[in-house]
Structure formats: C-alpha cells, structure tokens
Amino acid sequence: MGKALQLLPTAASDKALLSRLEEEAGTSATLCYQCGKCSAGCPVAFAMDSTPRQVIRLLQLGLLSEALEAQSIWICASCETCSARCPRGVDIASLMDALRREALQQGKINDKKVAVFNKAFLSGVKSFGRTYEAGLLMQHNLLTGQFFKDAELGLPMMKRGKLSILPEKIKGRDEMKKIFERAQELGGV
Ligand code: SF4
Ligand code: SF4
16 A cells, blocks of 8 residues: 555445445454454455455545555455454455455446456456366456567467367356346446
8 A cells, every 4th residue: 555545524425335345245343353364364465455454444534435446356356265364353354355346337447457367367256167278378468468478378388288279168157147147247347
C-alpha cells in the first residue's frame, strides 16, 4: 500500500455497499482485530499490493473504492487458507470473491491482464469441466497483445507431458454448465 490514504467519515453509500458485500459473503469485516494470521498464511500475499489483512482494514475504514481497485482481489487464488486460519471467523476468501464480483460489475479493474486471465480460465472450465492450459495461454496472450509470451516454454512442457495441445474433457460437463448458469442467475458476471 504505497499511497497515503485520507480518512474521512464513511459515506452512506459506502456503508450500504459494505453491508451488501458482507451479506453476500456471509461474514463481517468488523470482527477482524488485525492479527495478520490471514496474510501470514496466504500463499500469494507476496504478489499482492495490499495483503488480505490490509484489504479487510480498507473495508473497516470504509475505503471501498481502494479495496475494489486493489490488484490483490484478482491475485487471490480462493484457496481459503486465510478463512481457515482466522481466529475471529472472518471469511476473508468469501469477501475477496464478493469484491471481485463488485469490481467486475463496476468496471473497476486495475489490472486488465489478471481479469483477462480470470475470464479465460473460467471459460475453459465452463467448456471442458477443467482448465485447458494451452487454450488458456493462447487466449490470454491474444487478448493482452502479448502474442509470444512464454511461447518458448510450450514445446518443452509438451515433451514432458505437462501440456497437451487438445483439451481434456471431464464426464460431468453438463453439471458444470449448470453450476455456471446458476452462478449467473445469482448475479455472477
Ligand atoms: S486473520 Fe482474521 S482477525 Fe486476523 S487479520 Fe486476518 S481477518 Fe483479521
Ligand atoms: S483465499 Fe485468497 S487471500 Fe485467502 S489465503 Fe487464499 S489466496 Fe490468500
């Protein structure tokens, strides 16, 4: 968190937004006493601009825009380690998820590459029931204009059987599609 933050009384609209996000996430940021156990256990905190503890603090302070614009919410891998470790029972992973959905809806995405990756990953899972790595990389590179990014890694990975040219499909693809349809009915984007 590089830039200085100016603390003002929380706007009513931000209070209402926080209540809605907490309701969607089924948890409350106000329970957090800033012990930092979530950040200490987060496997990707090193790559975040605000650690999970800091994201929760932004919410507590009513700095909703800052939380929605944090790259951290896109870097979060939804592993739920933070939620499992929290001594106050704050479901941080679920709040991260609610923040991601809200940021998408508001078009507040600081790092377009991360959002593109996120969409490409989900579209592969929706179509094949599991991630299709080669397609994911090609789609990501095309949409971000980095046409040959990591291209040199493709062949060695294929030779070692770590990357396949064609997608592997799971049996329960219809069920997977239903999960996505249900998520959209519930407001997913
Ligand atoms: S582990 Fe829980 S109480 Fe501790 S900083 Fe994280 S959210 Fe707050
Ligand atoms: S759910 Fe996200 S924020 Fe929590 S530990 Fe995993 S990656 Fe970090």
